[in-house]
Amino acid sequence: MYSNKQIIVFIILFFSGFAFGQNSKKELDSIFANDVKTLFAKGELKESLALCKKLIKDYEKINEEKSVIKLYIYAANVNSNLFEIKESLQYLDIALKKNADLNDLNLDAKIYAELGRNYSILGFTKKALENYNKSLNIASSLPLRNKRSLLDYTYGLRSMIYEDKKNIPALYRDLILAHKSFPNTYNSSRLAKYFTVYQKNLDSAKYYLDLGKKLYKEGVTPIYQYSILQRNSGRYYSELKDYKKAISALEESLAISIKLNKPQDVKDTRKLLYEVYKASRNTEKAIENIEIYTKISDSLINKNAEAHEIPVNHVIVEKERVNQQSKSKLYFIIFVIILLFTALLIAVLKKYNSKKKESDYLINTKSDENLQLQQKVNDAFEEVVQLAKNNSPEFFTRFKEVYPDFIDKLLEIDSKLRVSELTLLAYSYLGFNAKDIALYTFKSVNTVRSRKYNLRKKLGISPEESMELWLKNLV
Structure with missing residues (x-):
């Protein structure tokens, strides 16, 4: 059965099929502003994207190239929010090629900002900064009406790279520049985080949290920004040791992120919930959240790996374009x-x-x-995996023969590790998850998760790290 929101979008698309063909640019612009953007603001990202794709075709029918490029950039942004990085970069590649002929500086600035965002998500920090700086340089030459929201957006994105690099002065500089360009709930909440986490100035943090709530109530603000506000409210209350309010704010933020299908935000909030539950001595909830956090982290790593070929191709396309100009x-x-x-x-x-x-x-x-x-090597690996699946008593002995350095490295870290613990680590090294291990060793999933949690503490594996990747990097 379809949900109510899906039925509404289907109705819009159905009737638009009759009307869009003869619609003017003004009428299509109205649909973009009043339907596509409204769906996005409500958090109906997939529905917004579906209508956006329909609009692209109808702008193409009336040869409105500039609007087509604008919609490709918008579609790229929605895909990026959905963590569909491969699709986002494909839309931007089309937009970049189309704008090469149009040479619209405002569109160029937006394209480079979105490229920077995608490169940043994939971990290509240097390429991300390069594109952010391109966007900001172009935006500085634009009229004020065109650049306010663009500067706010790009400074905000660039500040996240500085935060990851622990360049706190640069983080604060960009947050203030973004806030001055276009004050909104998102910038206010990130400034609240800055004062909570990096300055321990809770009075200033509360000021920006209150400002964020005020701005959210005053305008049509995407619900995503409210989720960030609540996440940073959770940080604020955690710093006050008011764990009940912290958990409430974080759970509200998590619910929005799950609804919006934003795995990166779900992952970040799960980590904060783990820390708050741990501080409040709720071990069961702490383990539950760190397990989910680890699972999502592994999933995002795999998804990033699939999309890495696109940035490489994109770099090649950019180089070809530059080479063409100086042929x-x-x-x-x-x-x-x-x-x-x-x-x-x-x-x-x-x-x-x-x-x-x-x-x-x-x-x-x-x-x-x-x-x-x-x-x-392949034959030995298959043999060890089969012994593991059979729960064979020969599994650990054979594993030591195939991977002798692995066991030695673990014992160097903790010489008191028991054979049962080393066996569990061997299963994890081979790529078995908690459910697989429980199935093959005839134990409950909770027992396996609890033992893995204890081993993380013994080996000093940080909560944000994947145990499997940590073990593979050991040798």
Whole structure:
């Protein structure tokens, strides 16, 4: 069955199918402002995206290229909010190509800001800063009416990189610049976090939290901003040791993030809930939240890995575009280089060819050896995994034979680790999750999770780290 919100969007799309074909730009602009953006503000991101895609087609029917690019950027932003980074970058790639002919500086600034955001999510910090700075440089030359919200958005995004890098003065500078450009609930809540976490100035933190609530009530503010406000309210109350209010605020923030399908925000709030429950000595809730946090972290790592090829391709596209602009100069340089070094190249090639046959023979021999070695490693891994699944008493002995360095490293950290604990760590190293381990070793899932939690403490694995990745990095 469809939900009420999905039915409403279907109705809008159904009737728009009859009307959009003949609609003017003014009418389509009205639909974007009053329907697409309203759905986004309410947190109906997927519905907003569906209507946005419909509008793109109808703008294309009336050859309104600038609006088409604007909608591609908007779709990229919604996908980024949904943590669909691959799709977001694909939309931005199209927008960048289309705007190459239009050369609209305002659109360029928005594209670079969104590119920076996606690169930042994927961990490409240098590329993120490069694109943020491009956006800010372009925005500085725009009229005030066009740049206020753009400066607010980009300064806010760049400040998160400085926060990750622990560059607190730069973090505060960008937060203030964003707030001055366009005061809103989001900036106010992040300033509250700055004063709570980094300055321990709770009076200033409360001022910005109150301001954020006031701004939220006064305007049409996306509910996402309220979720950030409540998350930072949780930090504030936790600092006051009022754990009941902290948990209430964090749970409200978490509910919004889950509704919006924002895994990164869910992950961050779960970590805060773990810390608050731990401080309030509610061990059961603390373990529950850190387990969910770890699971989401692993999922996001895998999702990032899938999207990493897109930034690489995007860099290639950018380079090709720059090279195209200076093609004549480049060809001239290449021509001169060829003339100067032709004789040298001929001599080098002759010498190279004489050694190539010898090197090819050595490479082929080495490749055969590597293939044989790889096959042995694969066979050993499959054997150990099967022993683990069978809960065989020979599992741990065989695992030590295949991965001797792993056990030695663990015992260097804690020489008192028992065989049962080392066996559980071996299962985790092989990639088995808590449910798998419980199934194969005939134990309850809660028992396995509790033992993994205790081992984290013994080995000094921080809550935000994936145990499996930590163990693999051990050797």
